[in-house]
Amino acid sequence: MTDFARAAIVIRGRGSVSTLGTAAGAPPPAASPFATRALGAQQVPVGGLPAAEEHQLQTLRRQHPAYRQLDRTVLLGLLAARAARAQAGWLSADEASGEAPAPQLTVSIGSSRGATARFEDFHSSYLAEGNVPAAASPLTTLGNVASWVAFDAGSQGATLSHSSTCSSAFQALGNAVAWLRAGMAQRFLAGGTEAPLTDFTLAQMQALGIYSHFAAEQWPCRPGAGGPNTFVLGEGAAVFALERLTPEALQAERAQHPTAPFLLLEGVGFGFEAIPSKTGLSPDGQHFQRAMREALQQARRQPSEVDALVLHSPGTAAGDAAERRAVQAVFGQQLPACTSNKWLVGHTLGASAALSLNYACELLLGATPAALPFASWLNEHPVRQPLRRIMVNAAGFGGNAASAIVALA
Known part of the structure; x- marks a missing residue:
């Protein structure tokens, strides 16, 4: 029997989208990347997407009829997962222009609040009109996030969704590591996604008394600064393509590609x-x-x-x-x-x-x-x-x- 506990968990690919965009390894910006959002009479700093990534998101929304109804949280997850699969070479036959499809994937995605904007929209409609469309429930369940990432990847493996507030993505990654080490899966897409920049969510953060009073251009989020609270809400996603390799297989790959970096989730x-x-x-x-x-x-x-x-x-x-x-x-x-x-x-x-x-x-x-x-x-x-x-x-x-x-x- 294979000793899966000895296996190395290799990060084959990564994808991310945030206020920094999607480019890997880009240097930090010279000016604050935060923007200003009106919240009632207040102006608050937020970490939203740059224009180029916003265009990508809206283009993705139009690529499939079903995607037009998806929450922004789900679409951010799709963008990050696609980039991770592309870097890993885990593309479907259609995406890879005729190449053989990758082995079955398991998907594990974390999100603290899930389909935030869609849930709020449906609730507002209910208060105004007294009814909601039939799609309201399936489009706002937490499982809706991982299932659409799996759908977009063409996977027929298990789909797992996790919500444990701000450590949700690591709950998803921890589950992926456990499954891989247990031999229950060979390859995983795992990560986290969140699009919480709605008036209601911003108001909740304001009510906690932790939101930054610095303006958007003043680097409003200041980790380790002490003094007043400088919390700033942002949106984004990051997904990782994880694969289990035996120590022997990893050693053989490293010998074959001696200059290639191998990232391990230990x-x-x-x-x-x-x-x-x-x-x-x-x-x-x-x-x-x-x-x-x-x-x-x-x-x-x-x-x-x-x-x-x-x-x-x-x-x-x-x-x-x-x-x-x-x-x-x-x-x-x-x-x-x-x-x-x-x-x-x-x-x-x-x-x-x-x-x-x-x-x-x-x-x-x-x-x-x-x-x-x-x-x-x-x-x-x-x-x-x-x-x-x-x-x-x-x-x-x-x-x-x-x-x-x-x-x-």
Whole structure:
């Protein structure tokens, strides 16, 4: 019997879309990528798509009659999944112009809120007219996200959807790793997607008292800055093409392609803290500590083997401080390099962990982030190349946290 537990989980392809666009490895923009959105009498910063990616999204919507009714969250997932499949070479016969179809895929997608805009539209129509169309329920269930990604990929394998607030994407990736190591699947499309830039969702974030008061052009999301809250809502998606390889098969591939980089997903750990507040967390981030230690245990690594951390760090004073204390508890006072991508993309809720993991992959492949253009303790621990292994953190309302470790083989 094959020892699947010894298998390497290889990232064959990646796709992402966010306020930074879709280009892989692009340098950080010189000016803030955030835009301004009217929310009643207020003007608030948001992380929306650039014009080129917005055009891609609308073009995709018109490609298939059924896609015209899909929520923006689903369409973002389709864009990212297509890019991941293309990079991996997992295209259907039609897409590949006659090539043989790829083996059956399993799909696992996380989203905190799912079909946000469609749900709100249907509810508004119901309040105004007293009825809703028959499609309202199937178009707003959480499973609607993964099932359309599978449909677009031409897959007939299992489709799994996950919702665990802002660590949803890592719930999806953790499930994928478990299935692959158990021998229940050979190839996975896994990641997260979220399109929460609606008036109602923005109003919810405002009601929490965490939204940034900085203008869009002032780099409004400021991870690690301390002081006032600087949360900014964004939209986006990132999906990964994962494949299980035996150690022998991986070694053979590396010998055949000695200069090609191989990205490995070494482990995904989870933590939970049962505290009364479902929007808060303990001062020393107990759930972060459990998730990071479990990820290290899965990967069979010591803290000293981690070269950098991509922090969850959403720019909230309490959350950023708790994560910093948790990192110090696990890694000691001599911390590895620490960074975050939320100052560039905002907090994309259920997609945030996947976008952070994609950012970690870019760093492993040689990208060097610019220093944050504002005072932040993250600038005290700059990223320096070369990097071999990165841990990525995520956490969400409800007391849950997750950590993933990605490395160069």
